[in-house]
Amino acid sequence: MDSSWKGxxxxxxxxxxxxxxxxxxxxxxxxxxxxxxxxxxxxxxIDNASxxxxxxxxxxxxxxxxxxxxxxxxxxxxxxxYNRGAHLSRGDYIVFLNNDTEVHPDWLKEIVDVMExxxxxxxxxxKIVDKFIPNTVINPGPCDFCGIQNRTMEKDVGQYSEVRExxxxxxxxxxxxxxxxxxxxxxxxEFFLFEEINDLCWRIWxxxxxxxxVPKSIxxxxxxxxxxxxxxxxxxxVLSAYQSTKNHTLMLLKNYSLKNLVKCFMVLYVxxxxxxxxxxxxxxxxxxxxxxxxxxxxxxxxxxxxSRLRVQKNVRCVSEAEIERHLTNPNFSILLHRYSAxxxxxxxxxxxK
Numbered sequence: 001m002d003s004s005w006k007g008x009x010x011x012x013x014x015x016x017x018x019x020x021x022x023x024x025x026x027x028x029x030x031x032x033x034x035x036x037x038x039x040x041x042x043x044x045x046i047d048n049a050s051x052x053x054x055x056x057x058x059x060x061x062x063x064x065x066x067x068x069x070x071x072x073x074x075x076x077x078x079x080x081x082y083n084r085g086a087h088l089s090r091g092d093y094i095v096f097l098n099n100d101t102e103v104h105p106d107w108l109k110e111i112v113d114v115m116e117x118x119x120x121x122x123x124x125x126x127k128i129v130d131k132f133i134p135n136t137v138i139n140p141g142p143c144d145f146c147g148i149q150n151r152t153m154e155k156d157v158g159q160y161s162e163v164r165e166x167x168x169x170x171x172x173x174x175x176x177x178x179x180x181x182x183x184x185x186x187x188x189x190e191f192f193l194f195e196e197i198n199d200l201c202w203r204i205w206x207x208x209x210x211x212x213x214v215p216k217s218i219x220x221x222x223x224x225x226x227x228x229x230x231x232x233x234x235x236x237x238v239l240s241a242y243q244s245t246k247n248h249t250l251m252l253l254k255n256y257s258l259k260n261l262v263k264c265f266m267v268l269y270v271x272x273x274x275x276x277x278x279x280x281x282x283x284x285x286x287x288x289x290x291x292x293x294x295x296x297x298x299x300x301x302x303x304x305x306x307s308r309l310r311v312q313k314n315v316r317c318v319s320e321a322e323i324e325r326h327l328t329n330p331n332f333s334i335l336l337h338r339y340s341a342x343x344x345x346x347x348x349x350x351x352x353k
Contacts (some may be wrong), residue, residue, distance in 0.1 A: 061274030
């Protein structure tokens, strides 16, 4: 640890690993956590009703470690299952960590050093390194006015070597300050998949705290994030289309000022209508999934508006100008390219007939 830690008690950190059919990658994840050079660490494994025996194997392999807590859900509750791990934890900091990761031994002390040096930091993101492509990282990309993050894979040539502010962490690994979560609330349970951590980080900014990128904290990602999901089973593509559309709209409805909400929806309306009619011709099941997302939003609008009022009244303590400072203007070439890639990835004639 940094020399400034001499004579001080290290804060406790709780790492919540969310597992769903994680065999065999989850074993590498837990093994790397146990090799972390940080003493006050507990590991909480939350299993989302896995069917591949990975949960049973985890208990067999690591059950003797007294700093590991095991919990299995009766059903798959999605990404918000991290909340259950947070409630079981005791750490001053809580890490939400994907099961397809491996951590560098010093990853945690680097994060704690930064967060303890500035109490305005509510969340941190580590540098996410690709396991299979040398010197390749997930860029700490900006979030644009439409709430869309431009996260891509890049060659690491030192361009992200300094601690910097970012609008949101990535779902692969997020370190959160417990005291801030008491203000912002936890992950929204309506966000089964996609945009969960973006929604939470938006609330962290609204509450007057900061989100930063810590490049000296290294986490290796085994999955293939940053690519169009062409390798996903088609049923997962349908679920992804529904969840991403629903959750992205829900995030904007809850967190934006009314003025910016209207401006944002004017841009998104054009993009999403074009996408919908193209999908209707090419892949009606994906189009219907997105239509069902809007149906859900309409049917649940009263509850959504109640959540919005709660965020705006109980969480927000900064002006909308402060939020806008961290958002870029929409890059239509990037948006159109992303939509085009997404539409191509949804094309599957064997399921479309």
